[in-house]
Structure formats: structure tokens, C-alpha cells
Amino acid sequence: MNRYLPLSILALAILAFATLLLVIAPGIQISRHAAPPGLKPYTEQELRGRDVYVSLGCVYCHSQQPRSPDQAPDGVRGWGRPAIAADYTYDAPHQLGTMRTGPDLLNVGARLPSRDWHLAHLYQPRAIFDWSIMPSYPFLFQRKDSAGPEDVAVSMPAAFAPESGVIVAKQDALDLVAYLLSLDRTYPAPANALRDDGYSQPVEP
Amino acid sequence: MTQPAERPEAGPTDPAKGRIARGWIHAAGAVVIIAAVGALAYESGLIPSPQAARQGMGSTTAGYFQPPTDDQIPDDEFGAAVRRGQAIFMNTSTNASEHVGNGLSCSNCHLDGGRQPYSAPMWAAWVQYPKYRSKNNQINTMEDRVKGCFTYSMNAQHSVSGGPPPAGDDIYRDLQSYFYWLATNAPTNRKMEGVGFGKVEKTELGYSPERGEQVFAANCSVCHGADGQGQKDINERYVFPPLWGPNSYNWGAGMARIDTAAAFIKNNMPLSQPGKLTDQEVWDVAAFIDSHERPKDPRQKGNTIEETRKRYHDGDEIYYGRTVNGVLLGVGTPDPVHPVASQE
Amino acid sequence: MSKDPKRMTNTRHRPDENFEPYEPHRRIPWPLIAFAGALGLWGAATLLDSRQDVAAEQAERLVADNLKTGQNSEPGSTLFAARCATCHQPDGMGVRAAIPPLSGSPFVAQGPELIAKILLRGIDGPIRVNNHVFDGHMPSFASTLTDSEIGELASHVARHFGESSQTLSATEVASLRGPAGEDSSFKGGAEIAATSGFSLGDQPAFVSVSAGSLAPEISSLVFSGRGEQWACASCHGDLGQGKETTPRLAGLPADYIVKQLDDFAQGRRLNESMRMVVNTLSDSEKRKLAEYYADLRVPSNARPELGGNLARGEELALRGDWSRNVPSCFSCHGPSGFGVAPEFPALAAQHAAYTTNQLSAWAGGHRKNSSLALMERISSELGDADRRAVADYLASLPPVPAGTSEKTASIGDQP
Numbered sequence: 001m002n003r004y005l006p007l008s009i010l011a012l013a014i015l016a017f018a019t020l021l022l023v024i025a026p027g028i029q030i031s032r033h034a035a036p037p038g039l040k041p042y043t044e045q046e047l048r049g050r051d052v053y054v055s056l057g058c059v060y061c062h063s064q065q066p067r068s069p070d071q072a073p074d075g076v077r078g079w080g081r082p083a084i085a086a087d088y089t090y091d092a093p094h095q096l097g098t099m100r101t102g103p104d105l106l107n108v109g110a111r112l113p114s115r116d117w118h119l120a121h122l123y124q125p126r127a128i129f130d131w132s133i134m135p136s137y138p139f140l141f142q143r144k145d146s147a148g149p150e151d152v153a154v155s156m157p158a159a160f161a162p163e164s165g166v167i168v169a170k171q172d173a174l175d176l177v178a179y180l181l182s183l184d185r186t187y188p189a190p191a192n193a194l195r196d197d198g199y200s201q202p203v204e205p
Numbered sequence: 206m207t208q209p210a211e212r213p214e215a216g217p218t219d220p221a222k223g224r225i226a227r228g229w230i231h232a233a234g235a236v237v238i239i240a241a242v243g244a245l246a247y248e249s250g251l252i253p254s255p256q257a258a259r260q261g262m263g264s265t266t267a268g269y270f271q272p273p274t275d276d277q278i279p280d281d282e283f284g285a286a287v288r289r290g291q292a293i294f295m296n297t298s299t300n301a302s303e304h305v306g307n308g309l310s311c312s313n314c315h316l317d318g319g320r321q322p323y324s325a326p327m328w329a330a331w332v333q334y335p336k337y338r339s340k341n342n343q344i345n346t347m348e349d350r351v352k353g354c355f356t357y358s359m360n361a362q363h364s365v366s367g368g369p370p371p372a373g374d375d376i377y378r379d380l381q382s383y384f385y386w387l388a389t390n391a392p393t394n395r396k397m398e399g400v401g402f403g404k405v406e407k408t409e410l411g412y413s414p415e416r417g418e419q420v421f422a423a424n425c426s427v428c429h430g431a432d433g434q435g436q437k438d439i440n441e442r443y444v445f446p447p448l449w450g451p452n453s454y455n456w457g458a459g460m461a462r463i464d465t466a467a468a469f470i471k472n473n474m475p476l477s478q479p480g481k482l483t484d485q486e487v488w489d490v491a492a493f494i495d496s497h498e499r500p501k502d503p504r505q506k507g508n509t510i511e512e513t514r515k516r517y518h519d520g521d522e523i524y525y526g527r528t529v530n531g532v533l534l535g536v537g538t539p540d541p542v543h544p545v546a547s548q549e
Numbered sequence: 550m551s552k553d554p555k556r557m558t559n560t561r562h563r564p565d566e567n568f569e570p571y572e573p574h575r576r577i578p579w580p581l582i583a584f585a586g587a588l589g590l591w592g593a594a595t596l597l598d599s600r601q602d603v604a605a606e607q608a609e610r611l612v613a614d615n616l617k618t619g620q621n622s623e624p625g626s627t628l629f630a631a632r633c634a635t636c637h638q639p640d641g642m643g644v645r646a647a648i649p650p651l652s653g654s655p656f657v658a659q660g661p662e663l664i665a666k667i668l669l670r671g672i673d674g675p676i677r678v679n680n681h682v683f684d685g686h687m688p689s690f691a692s693t694l695t696d697s698e699i700g701e702l703a704s705h706v707a708r709h710f711g712e713s714s715q716t717l718s719a720t721e722v723a724s725l726r727g728p729a730g731e732d733s734s735f736k737g738g739a740e741i742a743a744t745s746g747f748s749l750g751d752q753p754a755f756v757s758v759s760a761g762s763l764a765p766e767i768s769s770l771v772f773s774g775r776g777e778q779w780a781c782a783s784c785h786g787d788l789g790q791g792k793e794t795t796p797r798l799a800g801l802p803a804d805y806i807v808k809q810l811d812d813f814a815q816g817r818r819l820n821e822s823m824r825m826v827v828n829t830l831s832d833s834e835k836r837k838l839a840e841y842y843a844d845l846r847v848p849s850n851a852r853p854e855l856g857g858n859l860a861r862g863e864e865l866a867l868r869g870d871w872s873r874n875v876p877s878c879f880s881c882h883g884p885s886g887f888g889v890a891p892e893f894p895a896l897a898a899q900h901a902a903y904t905t906n907q908l909s910a911w912a913g914g915h916r917k918n919s920s921l922a923l924m925e926r927i928s929s930e931l932g933d934a935d936r937r938a939v940a941d942y943l944a945s946l947p948p949v950p951a952g953t954s955e956k957t958a959s960i961g962d963q964p
Contacts, residue, residue, distance in 0.1 A: 116783060438884060
């Protein structure tokens with residue numbers, strides 16, 4: 001234990017080995033898979049919305065990685081088929097998340113394709129689900145005396161509506177909702193896709 | 206690197222304490238091993254878990270005779286007859302269409318293709334024939350019995366041929382092959398458990414169609430229709446059979462007897478919830494169902510209803526020949542203009 | 550000179566500064582080995598135990614692969630038993646006065662190409678087969694079967710029930726498919742005879758019922774919404790097809806939809822979003838919306854996607870599980886799951902995630918609106934694997950054919 005040079009080299013070698021196996025090799029493996037045919041790159045608005053998603057820290061409560069049926073009943077919840085690595089081709093940085101305080105969002109655009117529903121829900125989740133603990137995002141909206149021709153008005157039930165005027169979505173809200181609606185990975189997965197299937201073996205392509 | 210001056214003795218200084226410590230470690234290890242092996246056995250099902258026990262108990266047909274499953278039908282001439290018999294059984298109005306004068310099929314009452322205990326399963330019926338039946342005062346073979354089914358339950362009098370299949374018809378051969386195959390390994394000449402519809406004890410109040418009407422509306426109309434005429438799907442195919450009226454069984458059928466109907470309902474209805482109705486409710490609703498008009502008894506021929514009742518229904522729990530709400534029952538629904546399902 | 554005893558002791562016991570601690574070699578204690586062994590055994594057992602899930606997972610990917618590549622994995626006879634036998638019966642005899650027979654049918658005798666056309670388009674209208682006229686409603690399989698499956702099935706039917714020895718290939722079937730959205734069903738045997746030019750017997754004339762027009766206020770409810778009442782189409786899709794846990798509405802009986810809307814309002818069925826939507830709907834609006842959706846005839850976008858065991862699902866749907874008093878789904882919901890109005894909705898082509906969700910809701914008490922608590926009891930008897938199996942099977946069925954009149958959604962009906 002007092003031969004410092006071999007010790008340091010060994011320690012660094014172990015770290016390098018771990019980095020190789022956990023970071024470099026998977027990165028190479030994943031980068032070899034092209035985006036699947038059902039996946040389209042994000043539009044500008046959706047990318048702006050994604051930035052809003054990242055900045056608001058949605059990942060702290062919402063995951064974006066549905067699991068396979070032998071790991072969790074995510075398909076039964078309507079969260080979509082198990083995700084594959086190529087689903088995240090255009091996601092930089094990925095928002096895989098680890099917490100499911102709220103539902104998984106990778107396929108929320110398939111499950112809830114209603115823009116108006118999302119706007120109402122973002123403004124005040126408890127207007128729809130009175131048991132919800134999701135924070136409300138009123139700062140993504142503004143109150144106006146009357147909606148202009150280009151404005152997207154959000155109607156709220158009487159208990160949550162402002163005393164006068166209408167709630168109008170700001171650009172950030174519209175971008176965020178556009179991003180959420182673009183989250184649809186229900187296209188069929190290619191047979192050789194990289195996926196965490198629990199203990200199962202990949203099918204021969 | 207350096208050699209010690211002396212080697213102190215390895216191990217604890219106090220041998221006794223060491224032994225106690227080792228004992229504790231061994232004990233902890235043993236506990237962990239037992240827990241791991243136990244978890245293994247539990248997960249693999251060697252130790253029955255509450256869910257497994259519940260599932261085992263939940264099987265409603267477990268204690269009864271188990272007929273073979275469809276994949277066990279052999280691949281020879283006999284197997285082909287079994288399949289034909291099964292097709293006739295499940296879809297009688299099509300595969301025996303010349304002799305079916307209503308909208309019923311065998312599987313409407315002999316549930317699960319004639320396998321369900323207490324739904325007159327065919328594996329229990331097969332082993333009891335030939336037998337004497339007072340209904341026709343003779344020894345009946347299974348063929349005779351099935352002929353009776355066609356005559357009464359399938360209302361053959363209004364069919365294209367006007368009567369049941371003639372003796373020796375292939376319909377009987379195929380059906381009998383099916384029953385014989387269902388009864389594989391069943392003991393002959395033994396009254397098996399699950400035979401027939403069972404029996405419902407008579408209640409003190411007796412039965413009343415008026416009370417039965419309430420029971421019917423609450424429990425039966427969902428499926429059989431508020432008017433008891435059954436329900437059809439988008440292709441006009443009966444999904445729920447009619448219980449009275451021109452398309453149902455006639456007055457000669459066993460189901461027209463209130464005690465028979467009560468037993469069937471008690472043990473099989475509502476579908477998926479047998480035993481839900483109390484004995485009283487079952488008698489009442491059976492009386493209600495069997496107090497409606499249905500096709501006439503084919504044995505009546507030219508006689509009056511009273512004569513037919515005395516000769517064939519005397520002593521039965523049946524409304525044939527009795528007056529209910531001022532109406533004499535047994536007259537029968539009007540004969541159809543053309544035989545049922547005649548060619549167009 | 551006598552040495553100081555203490556000093557002598559100290560000298561003897563002063564530790565050597567260069568002493569390196571060490572431990573002599575000792576055997577690994579057997580409890581530790583046993584513990585490691587037990588852990589290893591447990592791990593191996595867990596791996597072996599999940600083999601069934603592995604099989605399900607692999608099967609799901611194979612199915613997805615087949616759907617994508619159009620490769621068929623099943624012979625025609627298996628496809629027939631799975632897809633056609635529930636209505637046309639395993640012996641092809643059909644059902645008297647309801648479903649035409651295939652055996653001896655002049656339509657089948659014309660060969661696999663006509664059969665494939667019928668499979669692709671479906672039939673809505675009276676048809677004469679030999680000596681009987683059927684007011685038939687055959688679904689369209691265009692959205693649920695791949696080209697190779699249709700080719701295989703049509704060839705099998707033509708071979709088995711007719712006298713053809715032709716085989717229809719996937720590419721030939723692809724050429725028979727019309728442009729999407731224009732493949733309406735055959736208006737009875739009359740249209741088949743007219744378009745194919747074959748002699749098919751004396752076909753009854755088709756009497757078309759004019760489709761009622763969609764009132765503008767209903768159309769705006771469906772496509773634009775009204776305040777906090779989001780547009781129906783915004784979640785249920787422009788064609789009423791739904792997705793994932795949002796159900797397909799097209800083809801459900803109108804009375805059933807009205808009852809569900811009432812149940813949402815009364816809390817007999819728990820869904821917060823739907824309760825907000827129905828809060829301000831009047832009864833007549835509910836009725837008109839229900840009638841609109843009941844008459845929609847659109848392709849299916851539902852797929853088996855939960856990794857359920859399709860064979861088990863088929864068994865539950867066709868024969869049930871009598872050991873648990875679970876009757877076959879079709880014995881109440883009608884053959885091929887087309888529904889029996891108004892109490893028993895169509896199950897065919899409903900999304901698997903939605904079906905499983907509702908079955909779980911009944912079992913768990915979130916939905917208390919089934920007559921006689923029939924579905925509550927049946928759902929609690931079915932375990933999770935069975936629910937997935939039957940939901941996947943139902944998602945694979947063709948969508949309900951139109952009722953007495955045919956109305957297709959006109960997307961252009963937006964105000």
C-alpha cells in the first residue's frame with residue numbers, strides 16, 4: 001500500500017474500465033442505430049417547448065421511459081410500448097427521468113392529443129384533478145381583458161377563472177404544449193432496436 | 206516487510222468469547238440462508254401462497270368430472286363425427302336447420318358446450334342411457350332422448366321438415382359421438398355429481414308470477430330483453446335466447462316446467478353469477494317466465510288442452526292448461542305462415 | 550546489578566515499530582459460502598422464473614416485426630379459425646338467417662381474388678347466398694390484417710370451401726387495396742355482382758338510407774369544443790378512433806354512449822376530464838353526439854400492444870373460463886365483439902390499453918356502472934395476465950360494420 005505509482009495507475013485503470021463499459025461502449029452502440037422511420041425531428045416550436053420543459057424541471061417528477069410488461073404495467077396504463085434507445089435520437093439532453101410522481105410522458109401526445117386540455121391543465125392542474133399535487137404554471141399565461149384574434153384563450157371553470165377578462169396562453173405555454181403533443185413514440189419498434197427488456201433476449205433480426 | 210519479533214497468537218484473546226461470537230455469526234448466517242431458501246420456494250410455488258390457494262379454491266368445476274378438451278379430439282373418422290356433433294350442438298339452428306323450428310341451440314341451456322356441471326352436462330347424461338322415462342312410458346336410448354329434445358325444446362313442429370330427425374339420422378350419430386367423447390372415462394350407469402340441473406327446495410311462499418316479474422326486470426331483462434324475446438347482434442343472430450313467445454321452446458319441453466326452470470336458473474343464471482338469486486326469487490322468476498304463451502305442445506294434435514294436460518302434464522309443476530290472469534295457457538303462439546327459415 | 554523489573558518488562562513488550570499487521574490464512578467460514586450459494590440460487594431461480602415474460606416479450610416483438618414487414622407467420626387454416634370462425638363457424642356453415650355459409654357459396658367459388666376484395670371492403674347490405682337472403686354486415690379487415698395475411702386467408706377459403714387451387718400473393722392483395730379512405734363497403738351482394746361481373750345468383754336490390762346531416766352545433770362540439778368543454782375530437786381523434794387509454798368511440802351503440810356520459814356526470818364512472826366535459830352537456834346534445842359516433846364507420850387503429858397471450862385472449866373471448874365462472878366475452882358482447890345494443894358495447898377494435906384499464910377499473914371499484922355488477926365480478930376473476938391477453942385479442946379484431954345506415958365521418962364538417 002505504499003507503492004503509490006502502481007496504486008494510482010490501477011485506480012485510474014479501474015475508473016477507465018468502468019467509463020469504457022458504462023459510457024463509451026454504450027454510446028458507440030447507440031449511435032450506430034439511426035432514427036426509426038416513425039420518428040420525426042422536432043420542429044422549431046417543439047424545440048423551444050422542449051427548452052421550456054427542461055427549464056421548468058418537469059423531469060423531476062415525470063419520467064419519459066415506459067417499461068416492458070415484465071417490469072412494470074406501463075403499457076396497461078396507456079403509457080405506450082417499451083421505449084427503445086432510438087426513440088431518444090433527437091432528444092438532447094434526454095429527459096428520461098427517474099421519478100414518477102406524475103405519469104410517464106413519452107407518449108402523452110398519443111394519449112392526450114388535446115392542446116386545449118394541456119393548456120387548461122398547465123394553468124391549474126387542480127381544475128381538472130382535485131387531488132393533483134402538480135404545481136400550477138400561471139406564469140406561462142396572462143390575463144387579458146379580451147382575447148385578441150391571434151390569442152389562444154383558455155377557459156377555466158368558474159372556481160378557477162379570473163374575476164374578469166380571459167386567460168390567454170403566452171408563447172411559452174404554446175411551445176411547451178406543442179412539445180408535449182409531439183411526444184408520441186407509438187410507432188412500431190424496429191426488430192433490432194436496443195431496449196431494456198428485463199431478462200429477455202433480443203430476437204434475431 | 207519486516208518480520209515481527211514474535212508472532213502474537215492469532216484469534217481473540219479469550220477463547221470462550223470467540224466461541225460465542227462464532228456461534229452468533231453461524232446463527233445469523235443460518236437465518237439468512239433459511240430466509241433465502243424459503244423465499245425461493247415461495248416464489249417458485251413449492252410453498253402454496255394465498256393467491257395460489259385462492260385460485261385453486263376458486264375453480265368452480267374442480268370437484269366434478271373433467272371432460273376432455275377440444276384439442277384432444279382424435280384425427281380420424283370418429284373425431285370428424287365428434288366435430289360435427291359439436292357443431293350441431295353449438296349451432297343447432299344452422300347444422301340441423303331442417304329440424305329446428307325456433308331460435309334456440311343446444312348450447313343455450315347446456316352451457317359450455319355441454320360440459321358445465323348442473324347445466325345438464327352431456328357427460329353425465331350419456332352414462333345414464335338407455336333408461337326408462339315416464340314422459341313417453343318406454344325405455345329410451347340416447348337417440349330417443351335427443352329426438353325428444355328436437356321435438357320439444359327445438360320446436361321441430363314448426364321447422365322445414367315439420368318434425369325431429371328420423372330414426373337413424375346422421376344428426377343423432379354425430380351428436381351421440383360428441384356426447385360419448387365428452388364422457389370419456391366417466392363411469393357407466395352411475396348418477397354422477399353435477400348431473401342435470403340440480404334441485405331447488407320448495408319455499409313456504411310458493412311461487413308467483415307477479416313477484417317473478419320484479420325479479421325478471423331487475424335481473425334478467427338486461428340480457429334477455431324486457432320482453433323476454435332475447436337480443437340479436439348486428440347480423441340478426443341471437444346472442445341471448447328468447448324465453449317465451451314463438452321463437453322459444455314449446456309447452457312440451459322440460460324447461461316449461463317451473464321446477465326444472467327454477468333449478469336451471471338457480472345453478473346457472475345470471476350468466477357468470479350462478480346462485481345469486483335466492484330460492485324464493487328463483488321460483489318466482491321461473492313461474493313468471495313459464496307463465497307466458499309459447500308454441501303449442503306437439504302432442505296435443507286434435508285434442509283439447511284439458512285432455513292433453515290430463516294425459517301428459519298431470520302432476521307437473523306447469524302452467525299448461527291452467528288459467529293465469531284470466532287467460533288459459535297452452536293454446537300456443539300462432540303457427541308461422543312458413544316454416545321457420547324456409548327457403549326464399 | 551539487578552535490572553528494574555518494569556524496565557525489563559517494557560523492553561520485552563515494546564512493539565516493534567516496523568511491525569506490519571497481518572492475518573494468517575483462514576478458511577472462508579462455511580456460513581458465508583452457504584449464504585453466497587443461496588443468493589446465487591435465488592438469482593438463478595429468478596432468471597428462470599421470468600422465462601414466461603421473456604417469451605411474451607419476444608412474441609410481442611415478433612408480432613410487431615410481422616406487422617411491419619408483412620410477413621405472415623400463420624397458415625390460412627389458423628387464420629381462419631382465429632378470424633372467421635366466430636361468425637362463419639369452423640365448418641364454414643355460417644349461422645341460419647344471420648351469417649351466410651362459405652361452403653358452397655357462389656362468392657367463394659369465384660376464387661381468392663373476389664374473397665380478398667370482400668375481406669378488404671366488407672359488406673353492408675342484403676346478399677343472397679344460394680337459397681337464403683342475409684341482411685349482412687361483414688366488417689372490413691383492411692386495417693387489421695396485412696396483405697400477406699389476407700392473401701393467405703383468401704387462398705385458404707377458396708381452396709377449402711370452394712374448388713380453387715389459386716394462391717393470392719401479398720403484392721396482388723396490395724394492388725387490390727384502393728386509396729385509403731375511399732374503400733367503402735360493398736352495398737350488399739348487388740354491388741359485388743355489378744362490379745365483378747360474375748354470375749352470383751339473383752341478388753336483392755340495395756335500398757340506401759340517406760344519412761342524416763350533422764347539425765352544425767353538434768359538429769362544432771365535436772371538432773371545436775365549447776369553452777372548458779374541450780372538443781371531442783381533440784382527444785378521441787378526428788375519426789373517433791381514440792388512442793391508448795382514450796377509447797375508440799366510432800361504432801359504439803348510441804344508447805351506451807349516452808349512458809356512459811350520464812355515468813361520468815353522476816360519478817358512477819370516475820374520470821375527471823370526462824366529468825368536466827359532460828358537466829355542461831344537455832341531454833339532447835348527449836343523444837346527438839352519441840348518434841354521431843354510433844354511425845361512424847372508420848378503420849381500426851388499435852393493435853395488440855401489451856404483450857398479452859393472444860391464444861389465451863382468443864380462448865377467453867370465444868369460450869370463456871368456466872372454471873372461474875367467466876363466460877366467453879362474445880356470449881354477451883356478440884360474435885366478433887360487435888356488441889349488442891344498448892347494454893353490451895362493441896369490444897372489437899378497442900384499444901388494448903383502454904380495455905385493460907376499464908377491466909382494472911371495474912375490479913378496483915373505479916367504475917361501478919355495470920348492470921348486475923356483471924363486469925365487476927368478471928374483471929376481478931381475471932388476473933392481470935388474462936386482462937392483457939383478452940384486451941390484446943380484442944384490439945386485433947376488425948371494427949364494427951355499419952348498422953342500418955352508413956355514415957362516414959366527414960372531416961370537412963368543421964364550421
